[in-house]
Amino acid sequence: MKVVIMPAYNEEQTVGAVAASVRPLVDAVFVIDDGSTDRTAVVARAAGAHVLSHVINRGLGAAIQTGIVAARRAGADIAVTFDADGQHRAEDIPRMCAPIEVDEADVVLGCRTVDRGQMPLVRRLCNVGGNALTFLLFGLWVKDSQSGLRAFNRHALASLALSCDRMEVSSEIVKEIHARHLRLVEVPIAPVYTKYSLSKGQSLTVGIATAAKLLLNKVMG
């Protein structure tokens, strides 16, 4: 069974189209409505997604954790995390799942490869900084530690022990991959950068706050 986990916060503009685009490729789409104040849940449900709603906003990490629990309970063999803002392409899902289906990987991370001119400089700096910090803290170098497109097999879903509620969850996933000795394959993907999708995701301020939180968590053990 293959499922998509789609965290969404105030994404009524895009979640319907995104959920509808991935629905034919998987057995179920779990949209985690993270305390949205717009019609995200209604739109997602109309597009054929199974919606799980947080009564209050808890953050990307909390939404992903809810999706992982839902995937486990549904008995998923493969779970793909997929952004609701239209940044990811549905056609990348088969390529993401392929290494798992031939048992070459437990986790597949989508690595954004894009012309330098497309990704804003600040976003590129945040990505490089995120990769470097993730490597320094957790000992695993990945080409795109902050990518939201990931695939997990059943073993990885059962092994992951996540605790971060906010955007630092991306680095925590890398930490878990390393700590639990999960087999990792990185697959190149081409993100879709629109004005809307660029307005989402990590700004420099959020990136700095995420880095500070990761450092603090490391110190606190």
Next chain:
Amino acid sequence: MSILQIVVVIFVLFALTRTVKKFRDGGLALVWFLVWLCVWGAIGVVVVLPQTSQMFARLIGVGRGVDAAVYVAIIGLFYVVFRIFLRLERIEHDISSLVRHLSLRDGGVDSRVSAHEPHDKSPQQ
């Protein structure tokens, strides 16, 4: 005794009675009861006998008693802030767990508890 010393002594006595009452009501663990007894007691002693702070300052190699008191207070406050931070982290984690439980229940996801439910990574206090 100065007015300030009298006021502080009264406050310390009040704080001591509140601490004892809290312990008797079961709202304070023995360890913390003893810690707070020492804290209030030390404040009372230093206020009534200021020369004790000077003795303590000489003991730890600091010039003045009031400096030693400030250094100890700052260290103590940092520790309290650290404990509060841990507590907040725990509360945030619990809120997320509760919100998750509600969303899964209301979303009708199969509620079978599998052998692989998420590990509880609550921050240690």
